[in-house]
Amino acid sequence: MAKHNEFVVTDIVLIIFALLSSLLLRFDFGMDGAFKDYAQFIIMSMPPVIIFTLSFNKLFNLYNNYWNYASVEELLSIIYSVSLSNVAFIFYSYFINYKLIRINYYRFPFSVHIIFWILSVVLLGGARFMHRVYSSSERCYKKDQGKRKLLIVGAGEAGVMLIREIKRHRELNYSIVGLIDDDIKKLNKTICGIEVLGTRKDILNICKECEIEDIIVAIPSAGLSDKREIYNICKHTNCRLKTIPGIYEILDGKHSLKNVRDVSIEDLLERDEIKLNVDGINEYIHNKVVLVTGGGGSIGSELCRQLARFSPEKIIIFDVYENGAYELQLELKHNFPEVGIEVIIGSIRDYGILTSMFYRYKPEIVFHAAAHKHVPLMEENAAEAVKNNILGTYNLLKCCNSFGVKKFVQISTDKAVNPTNVMGATKRFCEIMVQAFNKGSNTEYVAVRFGNVLGSSGSVVPLFKEQIARGGPVTVTHPEVNRFFMTIPEAAQLVLEAAAMAKGGEIFVLDMGKPVKIVDLARDLIRLSGFTPDEDIKIEFIGLRKGEKLYEEPLMNELVLDNTKHEKIFVEKPMKYSMSYVNAAINEFKKVSELSSDDICELLEKEVPTYKRDNCKKEAKSQLLMV
Incomplete structure (x- = not known):
């Protein structure tokens, strides 16, 4: 004033x-x-x-x-x-x-x-x-010599705590240029010796004129849409972009500046916050013994974290990879000491170890996340895809039936919709087995289908980050290729929610929102890393790989889906498959070690009616000609 x-x-x-x-x-x-x-x-x-x-x-x-x-x-x-x-x-x-x-x-x-x-x-x-x-x-230009120029977005309590923390720790090497806040009353005011320079619409000008190097977004109480808008403004500044933990953690004093993290690509994804039916999930999880196969993986580990919040009697982490399972075990024991945590190292292809585990722990709920999921690798290793994804799942389904498991939840994929690759075909047959097993069993067998998960192992995000760290180039298969994405926590939460609705035999489909262009994802990651796309870091187009589609099949087809009581979860109209059909196919699949890759693909085409590998070849060829 x-x-x-x-x-x-x-x-x-x-x-x-x-x-x-x-x-x-x-x-x-x-x-x-x-x-x-x-x-x-x-x-x-x-x-x-x-x-x-x-x-x-x-x-x-x-x-x-x-x-x-x-x-x-x-x-x-x-x-x-x-x-x-x-x-x-x-x-x-x-x-x-x-x-x-x-x-x-x-x-x-x-x-x-x-x-x-x-x-x-x-x-x-x-x-x-x-x-x-x-x-x-x-x-x-009043900046301390040799220190990084910092702009803080948010002049509230979190911003004040951030300023004080930076001033206490000179070794952080920050010179705070100013604050940003949308509250007009704060403009030109000085807070803890730092001036409020403008609103979010001024961020680009301020960063350009003052040569800002780092931005920390300190608005933990803001809504997701506001945060996302600010992140999208900041990503065009070529500054290193960071954010702080949630508001309750800040106010409780549980976090300091060391917990400030980089803004991730997940923060930019246009996904709304999930509203869970906590009572419904608690009813089937609380005080139960829960088995999670592939528990050390990206989806499996997040499922375990979400499950632990509902105080099950025991969580059994079953995984073939020991390191991930061990690290998760330590994390869960520290964060949820009241929950029993067991780790079993083994493969779902080993029926003996499965029966031994079921006999010893008697799990009541099973989440099946163990699978080979890498599309190009499975094209080259079709036999292993069948052995693990189909035969391994068959072993697990049999154990659930034999030991009276109450609920079995199969984690499926959008690549199971009209599959054009081996991985998608094997996951589609798993859905067929789930519906067939449900008919003559007291176990509720269901599947939950969703698209790509950002940041999961083997996904494009970790690959892009590695390529950016090396100075590029970032490799994208095609300028127009797009995929459906959701975050790991969102996927895990919706799986738990869908399972709470399950009566048996359903294939639940999660609303993945709008597809995202992979090249846009790459550009956003480059900007978040403080570089300019196509200048500092080049993007190269390398062509579609074997088994890949240019566009994923839309999961949300109103002709085959029904609504549920949750706005983001739909259920596919059931299809009738018998156990005799499944058992006959399994007998054929058990011979895959003796078959060539082409023979295996022909077998998959026979047993999975929607699998058409030729479509993929034609699409890839036509798109490469367009390029």
């Missing part, structure tokens, strides 16, 4: 100067005899000219705008204000000075008004733009 008052005082001085200067210029600096005739009119005109100009300045927000980042829009506001104040003064003078008071003049010569208009625009505008130049230079 003090700076706004300074502008009012400055404007009064400049208006008086402009008016007197215009009169002196018009009347030859007082040498013209007519100048004396206007003396009384000049004295009586000065107060209304000042009042009208200040009033129109106020009307056009010239005392509210943040002049450190003044632009053409602000200059136009000055022009409008000065023009209207001149017109208003003429009308006022005509009716008051000329008609009412009977002064000889109701206006100055037109040349005076023109000169006054020009001088007012130049002086009022010049004062503000000089303020911008001075403030910018003072703010941007």
